[in-house]
Each structure stands twice: as C-alpha cells, then as structure tokens.
C-alpha cells in the first residue's frame with residue numbers, strides 16, 4: 647500500500663520535475679518579470695501571452711527571470727499595427743556593465759503601409775557598431791511571427807519564421823571578442839524613439855494613435871541557464887536532455903545558407919560590413935569572417 651502510493655507519487659511527479667527542469671515553457675509568469683511601465687506591460691490568459699504598450703507618459707518592458715549562457719530562443723511577436731512611426735520595439739539579450747555583451751533585434755515602426763525596419767546588432771565586451779538592417783517579406787503587424795536567436799559558442803544566428811537573416815560568427819581567431827562568458831537576460835521594451843527611428847527621425851510619433859501595443863506569445867528556450875548562486879550553467883533542451891549538444895554546435899546547413907543569401911540579397915538595407923564611408927581605414931576584422 648505504502649509503496650504503491652509512493653510509486654504513484656513518483657510517477658505523478660516525473661512530468662512536473664521534467665517541465666521544471668526544461669526551461670522551455672509557454673508561461674510568461676514563470677519566465678519573465680514586468681519591469682517597466684506601471685501597468686503598461688501585461689501578462690494575459692493565465693500566462694499565455696504578454697502585451698507591452700506605449701503612451702505619451704511612458705513605454706514599458708519586461709525581462710527574463712533566468713540568465714542564460716548560450717541559448718536558442720524563439721518568441722512570437724505581433725508588432726504595433728497602424729501608424730507606428732516613431733516607436734521602437736526592442737527584443738534582445740544582454741549582460742550587465744560597461745563591457746557587456748548584447749544581441750539585438752529592434753523593430754522600427756513606420757507610417758501605415760510603410761515597411762518596418764528590423765535592426766540587428768551584436769555587442770561584445772561593450773563594443774557594438776555592427777548593425778545590419780532588413781525589411782521583412784510580410785506585414786509584421788498583421789499576425790504573430792517567430793523571431794529567433796541562436797547563440798552558441800561558435801556563432802549567433804538571427805532568424806525570422808525559421809529563415810536565417812544574419813549570422814555573426816565567432817571571430818576570436820582574428821582578435822574579435824565573442825560573447826561567451828557573461829550570462830545574459832532576455833529583455834524587451836516598447837518605447838518612443840521618434841528622434842531617430844522612422845526615416846531617420848523625420849516622422850514623429852502621432853500620440854493621437856496611442857496607446858501603441860505589441861504582443862508576445864509562445865516563448866520557447868533551449869538554453870544553458872546560469873545560476874547566480876554557484877556560477878554554473880545547467881544546459882537542457884525542450885524535448886530530450888540527450889540532444890543537449892545539438893544546438894550548442896548548430897550551424898547553417900547548405901539550404902539555410904542559401905536562404906540567408908536570399909534574404910540578404912532581397913531584404914537587407916544596411917550592412918556595416920559594406921559601409922566603406924564609415925570605415926575608411928578598412929572594415930572591422932570580423933567582416934572577413936562573416937562574408938554572408
């Protein structure tokens with residue numbers, strides 16, 4: 647009797663233990679803290695979704711409870727619809743301090759019908775200035791789309807709906823620091839940047855349209871979660887703990903390399919690695935390593 651109960655308890659605990667062990671989940675209460683905007687950020691539907699809003703008084707934001715040292719994260723985002731000119735929705739990984747590392751997606755709003763710009767950047771040891779910008783091949787305000795960051799020791803890959811748009815390779819061999827030792831949190835915020843965001847600051851935020859709202863759902867992470875208590879990371883995956891190494895070594899196969907080239911050819915509107923005016927003395931060394 648006692649042992650029966652015991653095994654029953656164990657059996658019913660296993661799924662609970664497994665779900666708490668894996669960092670993947672779809673619950674915003676469990677994974678994130680609302681950190682900015684006093685009620686302008688909201689977790690809805692029992693944790694299934696989250697919204698950020700911006701009005702004239704304030705923007706809003708959230709951050710992950712966990713700190714990650716390497717991760718593969720997906721978030722579905724529906725960007726501010728209508729006239730979103732002047733607004734910026736930032737979604738990024740960042741560590742703390744002046745020599746911080748950072749991996750950025752920033753979505754620059756626009757007038758109704760005009761295209762958003764997806765701005766990307768990578769900081770290592772406090773140094774950024776590695777911008778690439780893109781248009782999207784769909785209207786990012788009409789529905790949710792998946793924005794992903796793969797960050798492993800070898801490379802950082804930005805993807806949209808599973809299509810890679812940017813790869814930043816580890817270029818330590820040519821003296822460029824790579825983010826690999828500072829744990830990062832996930833951050834997102836919606837804020838007013840009408841001094842630069844839309845057509846370089848020409849188009850201002852139309853406050854008559856406020857509040858502006860961006861929505862989030864289906865966060866998923868396979869990641870190494872860093873513990874502030876012992877400084878160790880625990881790596882795990884969503885489906886099977888045995889495939890832990892797969893994403894840590896993931897690279898673009900030939901199909902994905904072709905897709906990356908397609909995006910860069912048709913949708914890339916700025917690449918610091920081809921901006922000769924900005925780098926009259928020669929491009930940063932990682933540009934030779936990141937030829938796509």
Ligand SMILES: *[C@@H]1O[C@H](CO)[C@@H](O)[C@H](O)[C@H]1NC(C)=O
Nearest residue numbers: 754756760761763843844845
């Ligand atoms: C907004 O639309 C204009 C006109 O099509 C375009 O030049 C610009 O790149 C678009 N995006 C932003 C964020 O300014």
